[in-house]
Amino acid sequence: MKAGIISMLLATILALVVCLPVVAQDDGSGTITITMTGASEFSINLEPTEWKPVGGEAVTPNTLYETATTWCTLTVGGNCNVNAYVAGEDAVWVEDPSAYSWTLSSNGENDIGVYVLWFKVKDDERGYVLIPELSQDSPGVDFYPSSLSPGPDGAKQFGLKLLTPEADFAKDGVGYFSVGDATVETHVTISAVAA
Amino acid sequence: MKQTTYLIWLIVALVAIVSPSIAQAQHIGIAPAEVRIDNLAPGEETEFEFLIRNKDDSAHTFSLSTFYPEESERREGRAKFPDGSWISFSPQSVEVEANSDTKVKVSVAIPSDRKWAGKEWEIWLRVSPEDKEFLVVNYYIRLLVSTGQGLEAGPKIGLIVGIAVAVFLLGYGVYYFRRRAKAK
DSSP, X not given: OHHHHHHHHHHHHHHXXXXXXXXXXXXXXXXXXXXXXXXXXXXXEEEOOOOOGGGGOOBOTTOEEEOOTTSEEEEEEESSOEEEEEEBOOEEESSOTTTOXXXXXXXXXXXXXXXXXXXXXXXXXXXXXXXXXXXXXXXXXXXXXXXXXXXXXXXXXXXXXXXXXXXXXXXXXEEEOSSOSEEEEOOEEEEEEEO | OHHHHHHXXXXXXXXXXXXSOOOOOEXXXXXXXXXXXXXXXXXXXXXXXXXEEEOSSSOEEEEEEEEOOOGGGSOTTOEEOSOGGGEEEEXXXXXXXXXXXXXXXXXXXXXXXXXXXXXXXEEEEEEEESSOOSEEEEEEEEEEXXXXXXXXXXXXXXXXHHHHHHHHHHHHHHHHHHHHHHHO
């Protein structure tokens, strides 16, 4: 009796082993397809990638510095149109980022410890556009309007403008930053995605 | 004392914005620019590869992550991808030698929950250089995911239990009638 029941249980398990794969195949989910759209590809070339206002000399508080609007050339390579966005970030003292920094302005006004960055694409009727802070939610402001999209193998020239923060304090009528002879560093990020 | 400290600090009270790098160009490409996955059912996983092309004369290291584009930046009809943790990169960070290409493997796994069936999502895969110059380019690949109808767990479990019971009863029936036949 006992041997019989054990035999039946083994027969049941054997039957399940045989039928489960068949059942699993019949799940109605169909075939997964992965499409690499048109073997599309794009590349971005920037030249130059570095800007030293006044040639690397010291900058002064509350002062505008700008490049020519043809300062940098962005070239789009590949075989698809590209949307591009621009964003900036806070500037920090290279030697000790936590000790001294400038916050990127969100309204185009500078202040103590607040600086402003704009960009201008050549022939763009928007003129100088405020560069917003890079965030998790947004890659930034449109780099160029769709009417000026360079297309594959096209290029755009642009320039930058910087307004330094107001002086941290003044002495004898001259404004100063609270750290001197220091290097402050920031980045401007261009985000590119297929249009 | 404070005034003295200030004066020491402020002999040259000016700063400059510079980039630490002397690089003057950056030329990187990605392929494909867009990937579409169709009929990926809840509970299933799939993989694909994309390419990072380094056309510079120096090596670059890139970190890989996901990004949720705003509705205005997504393809029409595409909703926000629910959870970036369903996407994994191998490797998570990659160094690409000068003038060469490197492949990155991407896995997409949808949890086994029927509420994720029949959806149309979009998320971007971000390729960010780790060695940043003043101007930085982040590259994004559009990933469009459409989910299939998925596993219908209820009927499947019923079917399996039904088969098990049927096999057991059949076996027991054969055993019972054989015993009865032997007894006679």
